[in-house]
Amino acid sequence: MVxxxxxxxxxxxxxxxxxxxxxxxxxxxxxxxxxxHMISGTTTLIAHVGDPTFAFKxxxxxxxxxxxxxxxxxxxxxxxxxxxxxxxxPLLFKLTNIRGALVTMPHKVVTCELVDELTPTAIxxxxxxxxxxxxxxxxxxxxxxxAGFVRGVLRKGFALEGRRALVVGNGGVGSPxxxxxAAAGVGALGLFDPVAAASEALAGRLGEHYPKLELATGSKDxxxxxLVVNATPLxxxxxxxxxxxxxxxxxxxxxxxxxxxxxxxxFLAAAQAKGCPVQVGSDMLFEQIPAYLEFFGFGTVxxxxxxxxxxxxx
Numbered sequence: 165m166v167x168x169x170x171x172x173x174x175x176x177x178x179x180x181x182x183x184x185x186x187x188x189x190x191x192x193x194x195x196x197x198x199x200x201h202m203i204s205g206t207t208t209l210i211a212h213v214g215d216p217t218f219a220f221k222x223x224x225x226x227x228x229x230x231x232x233x234x235x236x237x238x239x240x241x242x243x244x245x246x247x248x249x250x251x252x253x254p255l256l257f258k259l260t261n262i263r264g265a266l267v268t269m270p271h272k273v274v275t276c277e278l279v280d281e282l283t284p285t286a287i288x289x290x291x292x293x294x295x296x297x298x299x300x301x302x303x304x305x306x307x308x309x310x311a312g313f314v315r316g317v318l319r320k321g322f323a324l325e326g327r328r329a330l331v332v333g334n335g336g337v338g339s340p341x342x343x344x345x346a347a348a349g350v351g352a353l354g355l356f357d358p359v360a361a362a363s364e365a366l367a368g369r370l371g372e373h374y375p376k377l378e379l380a381t382g383s384k385d386x387x388x389x390x391l392v393v394n395a396t397p398l399x400x401x402x403x404x405x406x407x408x409x410x411x412x413x414x415x416x417x418x419x420x421x422x423x424x425x426x427x428x429x430x431f432l433a434a435a436q437a438k439g440c441p442v443q444v445g446s447d448m449l450f451e452q453i454p455a456y457l458e459f460f461g462f463g464t465v466x467x468x469x470x471x472x473x474x475x476x477x478x
Contacts, residue, residue: 208236208237208263209263210237210239210265210266211256211264212240212241213256213266214243214267214270214271215246219425220241221446222266223239224475225475226239226457228474229469231473246274249271250274257303264459267292267294270336272335272337273290273291275291275292275293276292278303286305286306287369288373289310289339290365291307291309291335291336293307294306294460296459308455309344309422309452310342310343310345310347311340311455313345313393313422314341316420316443316448316450317420318348319467324345326349329342329391329392330354330355330393331354331356332357332394332408333356333357333393333395334359334366335357335395338396339362339366341393341395341420350391352380353377354380355380360381360382363382384407386408386412387412387414389417390417391417392413393419393420394407394419394420395422399421399430400425406431408431410431410434415440418440419432420442421443421444422445422448424444424449428444446476
């Protein structure tokens with residue numbers, strides 16, 4: 165089933181100074197400056213699931229923002245191995261004080277099979293990175309990675325209309341990035357994944373929804389592309405090889421990264437050495453969190469407001 169209607173959110177506590185208007189939108193008392201956040205029996209939980217958890221940055225953005233706005237909610241990292249995810253997933257949402265989950269690697273693709281409904285964006289991407297518990301207990305999956313990546317690129321002044329883009333890594337992160345690049349009007353997309361079937365399946369979904377888009381699979385050669393993206397985990401561990409041959413990247417090519425273990429990964433450092441404009445992994449995170457917060461019913465916020473309270477080490 166495809167989820168298209170407005171989200172119905174259960175009436176979880178929002179904090180002493182938070183309130184909902186008649187449309188279910190969270191608003192804050194403008195006089196509040198926030199205070200020390202204490203987890204209590206009334207706190208709403210948002211799970212942050214993935215494996216491994218050591219590189220998780222989201223809690224250091226969400227939780228300071230909740231604290232500042234006196235919202236009684238908390239994002240909690242939960243490490244779940246891929247071999248146990250299908251078993252753990254339904255149990256997680258039996259908790260009575262959970263509103264939903266942030267989903268990261270390696271669970272984004274399989275999550276699509278475990279929810280009751282998917283948004284059209286998640287269907288095209290073939291991956292979900294957000295799950296909401298609806299009023300009736302059903303689960304809806306959505307996808308914000310791609311939108312966050314594209315918003316960051318556009319905010320930096322790089323126009324995407326008609327451009328040629330290469331996405332290396334076509335799993336739970338790369339697929340939504342490719343889908344959002346297609347929606348933003350790129351003229352051609354190169355797709356590469358070590359699992360060739362992942363690229364072919366993604367190309368099939370993209371071709372169905374964007375029949376005029378030029379698609380190519382099977383090569384990670386960045387030569388001739390205006391934008392290249394590392395959407396693989398390469399860079400999370402010391403000694404990882406680079407995801408593509410940087411020598412083949414033109415100095416004018418925009419280079420994007422999704423790895424957030426460090427701000428400037430070896431891949432980005434090599435691209436910067438050539439003079440390429442770049443986007444760091446955390447930029448995608450800051451750009452997509454406003455959409456997440458709206459999805460979970462916590463109101464609106466700007467990326468700049470999130471950066472102002474973030475406790476991610478610089």
